[in-house]
Amino acid sequence: MDSLSFPFLSVGLASLLVGAGVVLASGSATVARPRAVVFALLSLAGFLAGGLEVIAVPGSPGLLDPLLPWLEADALNAVPMIFFGCLTLFFLLLAPKRDSDGRQLAGMLIIAFATLLAFAGGNLVVMVVGWWLAGLPFLLGLFGPLRGQRLAQGFLLASCIALTAAVVLLHNIEIQDLSHASVLAFSLLILAVILRKGITPFHSWLVSGFEHGPLLPTALLFNGHLGALLIARSEAVALPLTARHALDILCMAALVTALITSLRGCVEKKPRRLLAYICVSQASFILAGLATANAQGVTGALLHWLVVAAASSGLICIVRVIEVRVRDAADPSEHLGLAVRAPRLATFFLICSLALAGLPGTLGYCAEDLLFHGSLESHPWLGITLLLATAFNAIHLIRLFGLLFLGVLPKHVIDIPDALPRERWPLAACIVFLIAGGLAPTVVIAWRAPAARAMTEAIGAKSAH
Incomplete structure (x- = not known):
């Protein structure tokens, strides 16, 4: 296999790791944030250069990092690596001052390092290392007291153990072996995905x-x-029949999750909890689309991956910004009417919500259209379930928008700042991506089509065999 012209992936990962160490020693947010942003930009430049080198060569089987050959950029991970690098920068810029001390920003850089390591890993062993490291900042308490985080820590740890056990078994058997060990290995792999993605009944964490x-x-x-990445990697090889059955079960579990969490949101009033149910429901569409085993469904899932990441990040960051500025925002007893004081935040929130719900003219519409058509072609009930879950999620998003931004401004909310410049520009970039992608979807589809084609061809080859 050919190599990249420069060790871009190594540079990108090293920038994040060194940056985490430098930022951890920085202390205050005044010093920590600029340093974190600089190292995140260096990392993004590395992954952007490596990803573009792969994208520029259609049909490329992948390019190895010349310094660390167990790192690889290919059609599947090139775009997500670039996108996640942008997402890391997005979170660093929008983090409120109280969330921006050296420990917390260093923790986010470690999460980014671990996630991108898992993305770039050329084998499952590297992915396992990434899965373990991603939960490390939570286990070390870099984000404050561990109170309230025990449940999440337990599920993250269980997911890592399941994936490690699966990889150990897979390295001791032939991939096409139909023994009990093979069945157990792929069952553990699916269990790791279910735990990490929060598939029902494990969405509580x-x-x-x-x-x-x-x-x-x-x-x-x-x-x-990372759960979707693991499934996509698994589908990109000729899996044994037992694994395909496991993926079918995972598809059904994802559908149940999408519907149940969308219904569960009907009784939620706290913005954080409601966002959690919406995000879990929408992310379940990705797994369901990957399991359709046809080009439209897989392409839609890969596009929806980007939409969920961009739109949900915008919504979550806006909610956090509002929490810092309005004391009642965490559990509002009435409509807050914040659109009067923060019209830009209201506009950003509404557009992200509509894109996540699949409004025509946004990238969310294109992704869900492909996803629904692919689902209907594969299993009619699959498309109907996704349609119902999308409708409920759209209702919840509009309800949340109304709760935060519509109504009469409470008397105790005298004045709050609208989107600050460091918040305004990242949110504007997010909106431009969601709208421009919807107006020119062929460009974004072209980024993900090679990966979808490789996956469906591998599935077809397995079925023929």
Whole structure:
């Protein structure tokens, strides 16, 4: 296999790791944030250069990092690596001052390092290392007291153990072996995905993490979508029949999760908990689309991956910004009417909500259209379930918008600042991506089509065999 012209992936990962150490020693947010942003920009430049080198060569099987050959950029991970680098920068810029001391920013850089290491890993062993490291900042308490985070820590640890056991078994058997060890290995792999993605009945840790834990780091960890990456990697090889059956079961579990969490949101009033249910429901679409095994469904899932990451990050960051400025925002007893004082934040929130719900003219519409058509072609009930869950999620998003931004401004909310410049520009970039992608979807589809084609061809080859 050919190599990249420069060790871009090594540089990108090293920038994050060194940056975490430098920022950890910085202390105050005044010093820590600029340093974190600089190292995140260096990392993004490395992954951007490496990713573009792969994208520029259609049909490329992948390019190895010349310094660390167990790192690889290919059609599947090139775009997500670039996108997650942008997402890391997004969270660092929008983090409120109280969330921006050296320990917390260093923790977010470690999460980014671990997630991108898992993305770039050329084998499952590297991915396992990334999965373990991603939960390390939570286990070390870099985001404050561990109270309220125990449930999330337990599920993250269980997911890592399940994936480690699966990889150990897979390295001791042939991939096409139909023995009990093979069945157990792929069952553990699916279990790791279910635990990490918060598939029902294990979604409670994500809801608890959103409500009681550090919101922005939890959102950054969630939007890495490593569970979807693991499934996509598994489908990109000729899997044995037992694994395909396991993926079918995972698809059904994802559908149940999408519907149940969308219904569960009907009784939620706290913004954090409601966002958690919406995010889990929308992210379940990704797994369901990947399991359709047809080009439209897989392409839609890969596009929806980007939409969920961008739109949910915007929503979560805005909610956190509002929490810092309005004391009642965490559990409002009435409509807050904040659109009067913060019209820009209201506009950003509404557009992100509509894009996540699949409004025509946004990238969310294109992703869900492909996803629904692919689902209907594969399983008609699959498309119907996704449609119902999308409708409920759209209702919840509009309800949340009304709760935060509509109504009469409470008397105790005298004045709050609207979006600050460091908040305004990242949010504007997010909106431009969601709208421009919807107006020119062929460009974004072209980024993900090679990966979808490789996955469906591998599935077809397995089926023929």
